[in-house]
Amino acid sequence: MRHRSSKAATVAVVLALSGGAIAPAAATQGTRGAEQPTSVDGVWRVEGYGTVLSIADGRLQEYQTTDISCLKGDSAKQTAPGEYRAADGTVLTVLPTGSLHVAGSAGDRELRRLAELPETCRRDRPMPKDPVTAFDVFWQSFEENYPFFAAKGIDWHAVRDTYRPKVHADTSRDELFALFSKMVKPLYDAHVAVIDGERRFYQIRPGTTVPSKELDTKVKNHIVRRDLKGKKPQEFANDRISYADLPGRQGYLRISGFAAYNTKDRSYAAQLAELDNALDTVLTPERTASLKGLIIDLRINGGGSDALGLHIAERLTGSPYLAYRKRTQYTRPQPITVRPAKGTPRYTGPVAVLTGGTTVSAGETFTQALMDRPGRTIRIGEPTQGVFSDVLDRKLPNGMAFRLPNEEFLTRSGRTFDGAGIPPHLRTPVFTKEEFTKNRDSAFDKAVAVLRD
Numbered sequence: 001m002r003h004r005s006s007k008a009a010t011v012a013v014v015l016a017l018s019g020g021a022i023a024p025a026a027a028t029q030g031t032r033g034a035e036q037p038t039s040v041d042g043v044w045r046v047e048g049y050g051t052v053l054s055i056a057d058g059r060l061q062e063y064q065t066t067d068i069s070c071l072k073g074d075s076a077k078q079t080a081p082g083e084y085r086a087a088d089g090t091v092l093t094v095l096p097t098g099s100l101h102v103a104g105s106a107g108d109r110e111l112r113r114l115a116e117l118p119e120t121c122r123r124d125r126p127m128p129k130d131p132v133t134a135f136d137v138f139w140q141s142f143e144e145n146y147p148f149f150a151a152k153g154i155d156w157h158a159v160r161d162t163y164r165p166k167v168h169a170d171t172s173r174d175e176l177f178a179l180f181s182k183m184v185k186p187l188y189d190a191h192v193a194v195i196d197g198e199r200r201f202y203q204i205r206p207g208t209t210v211p212s213k214e215l216d217t218k219v220k221n222h223i224v225r226r227d228l229k230g231k232k233p234q235e236f237a238n239d240r241i242s243y244a245d246l247p248g249r250q251g252y253l254r255i256s257g258f259a260a261y262n263t264k265d266r267s268y269a270a271q272l273a274e275l276d277n278a279l280d281t282v283l284t285p286e287r288t289a290s291l292k293g294l295i296i297d298l299r300i301n302g303g304g305s306d307a308l309g310l311h312i313a314e315r316l317t318g319s320p321y322l323a324y325r326k327r328t329q330y331t332r333p334q335p336i337t338v339r340p341a342k343g344t345p346r347y348t349g350p351v352a353v354l355t356g357g358t359t360v361s362a363g364e365t366f367t368q369a370l371m372d373r374p375g376r377t378i379r380i381g382e383p384t385q386g387v388f389s390d391v392l393d394r395k396l397p398n399g400m401a402f403r404l405p406n407e408e409f410l411t412r413s414g415r416t417f418d419g420a421g422i423p424p425h426l427r428t429p430v431f432t433k434e435e436f437t438k439n440r441d442s443a444f445d446k447a448v449a450v451l452r453d
Contacts, residue, residue: 037096040082043117046100047110048328049406050145050392052118053094060084060092063121064394066140070121071395089266103268104305105390106365107326107334127397131171134398135164138180141394145406147329148418152187159183173398177201180402188419190360191387191405205386205421208357211302215358216256219300219431223254227444236278237261237271243282249290250451253282254297255312258362259304268305275308280344283315288345293451296370297354299381299430299443303361306390313369314341318348323369325410333410338369350376352447355422356430359384365409367422372412378450381443382430383421426450 044053051073052063062073076084076092084092091103100109116122127133139160149156163179171179173196180194181201193202204210220242224232233244233252238261242254261274294316310323317340325333340346355367364384370377389405396402408416417423428442429435435442 040094040096043114044094044098044100044111045114047112048330049109050141050394052114052121053100053111054117055084055094060094063117065118065120066137066144068120068140069127069137069397070118070123071127071137071397073393073395085267089268091268102390104271104307106306106310106323106336110331129398130169131167131176131398132164132169134176134396134400135167135179137396138402139164139183141392141402142184142404145329145392146187146404147389147406147408148187148189151416151419154186173400176398177400180400189387189405190385191389191391191403193403195401195403196399205357205419208385211256211300211358211360215431216300218436220254220256222431222436223297223441223444226439227441228252234281236281237274238263241275241278243278245287246295246448248448248452249292250448251282251287251291251294252297253294255363255366256300257302257304258306258308258366259302268307271305271308272311275311279312279315283345283347285345288347291347291349293350293352294347295352295354295444295447295451297444298359298363298367299354299356301359301363303363306362306365309362309366310336310338310369311341312366313338313373315344315346316348316351316370317374318346319374321372321374322412323372324365325412327408327410328406336369338373348375350451351378352451353377353379354381354430354443354447355379355384355424356382356443357385357421358431359421361385361387364388364417364422368409368411368417371422378426378447379422379424380426380446380450381424381428383423384417386417386419386421388416388418 041055046053050065052065054061058078060076062075064071064073074086076086079085082094093101098111100111143156163183166179177194177196184192184194185203188203188205190202190204193200209215224230228244231244233242235242240256240261244252246252259271262270313323317338320337320339323336323338325335327333351370353367353370359367365388367384387405388409389407391403392406394402410416426446428446430443
């Protein structure tokens with residue numbers, strides 16, 4: 001049931017770093033007027049997500065649907081009224097008024113009650129497993145859910161016309177995997193993947209690098225040796241968050257992902273607890289009062305949970321503001337607001353955010369959540385990867401699988417940064433071969449200088 005936590009899976013795992021209105025449901029009519037429904041049991045369509053949920057007897061069952069298909073997806077067990085936990089630890093909260101919240105995701109999803117499962121889900125026979133059916137479901141899933149074909153200049157119907165004639169009843173699994181990979185390669189979308197067992201195909205934006213664990217270690221060592229003068233920073237959250245005080249009353253906060261903070265308990269609550277421990281230790285009353293500038297380094301960030309990034313943003317503002325708005329092709333934009341954290345110290349001074357092509361997914365939504373932050377916030381480095389959406393995990397009748405994004409993250413003016421990424425205010429090299437060879441860190445040096453001014 002990993003509609004959002006899949007973001008972490010697609011980037012932080014696949015890329016190998018880690019281990020708005022709500023539509024009301026129909027009310028029950030009583031003798032004294034309309035009453036709000038109290039039960040979530042029944043069948044629901046998750047608007048804009050190609051998903052239907054069937055809830056009964058303490059169990060939630062997902063169905064992955066298109067106009068031509070229905071495949072049973074993940075399931076979840078009830079742990080509290082309206083709350084369901086999937087096998088991967090994801091917690092889903094369903095309200096009878098018609099909303100779904102996936103722990104770790106920003107905002108809620110609209111639900112619409114259905115009288116029964118769609119006809120495609122009620123067929124007596126399972127879907128055929130032949131290559132042609134697999135092709136049709138693959139193509140249709142992107143046709144109904146992928147929002148960026150026009151922006152990327154891709155004629156998806158022409159793609160179908162080119163490749164469908166190549167698929168026959170005797171097309172091998174290897175041939176089908178290669179064909180699907182060719183179909184999606186021109187998207188250069190790190191949130192798109194073709195999966196068959198242990199093999200997978202995905203593409204990142206040209207000119208960028210995969211944020212691997214090896215690169216993360218190399219960069220961290222470079223920063224400690226060069227920028228921190230050999231002084232090791234404080235480490236938190238499974239070493240994914242680092243902090244060090246810098247000369248001139250500046251601070252350096254490095255975040256390499258928004259997932260895998262706690263590897264023994266994969267739930268969002270466990271990751272949030274680790275994050276709070278880090279923030280409580282770093283953003284003390286004394287430090288927040290004395291800091292003249294804070295560098296937030298996201299240059300190697302494989303993504304994870306958007307909600308964790310929003311949680312950090314709440315510690316960096318004294319007044320509420322719009323982080324971004326989310327929508328699918330079938331839903332209205334839902335505003336996501338950053339509200340000042342209560343009961344904890346907050347830092348509201350100047351911030352320099354370091355980004356690069358290896359700033360991916362939730363690293364990018366966090367960057368976007370700081371764009372309209374009250375106070376001085378400046379971005380330094382290179383454009384981010386350009387993938388923001390939650391990820392839909394999809395199955396095919398033949399046992400293959402794939403992933404695709406279905407959401408747009410909008411600025412106040414309605415702009416999206418998918419594809420090109422969020423640009424910096426000040427462009428500098430980010431961990432190039434020359435930077436390492438000549439012992440440079442141009443983005444870090446620029447941030448120190450800018451915050452000193």
